[in-house]
Amino acid sequence: MLVAVMCDSRDTRSESDREKCSCSRDSDQYKWLKRKIRSDKRNHLEAICEEMEEYQKQNDSKCMFTTVNKLIKHCRHAQQ
Numbered sequence: 001m002l003v004a005v006m007c008d009s010r011d012t013r014s015e016s017d018r019e020k021c022s023c024s025r026d027s028d029q030y031k032w033l034k035r036k037i038r039s040d041k042r043n044h045l046e047a048i049c050e051e052m053e054e055y056q057k058q059n060d061s062k063c064m065f066t067t068v069n070k071l072i073k074h075c076r077h078a079q080q
Contacts, residue, residue, distance in 0.1 A: 045071070 023029045048071050055064035 045074075048074070 023033070048067060052064050052067045052071070055061075055067060
């Protein structure tokens with residue numbers, strides 16, 4: 001029950017996160033959602049890294065470092 005309360009207080013949640021909050025931790029659905037969230041997160045981070053590589057190829061350091069800062073903020077937010 002505490003998990004659901006903590007999840008409800010966040011405004012920026014993905015659909016998978018909302019579903020994760022509504023099911024019990026022992027269920028197969030919870031395990032599936034946990035894997036899906038992990039996969040989505042990995043795909044999102046890979047997309048950001050590809051974007052940074054593209055900026056590096058174009059020698060656009062300003063956009064590249066803006067993206068690096070966005071990635072750092074994303075990682076810090078995920079740790080909290």
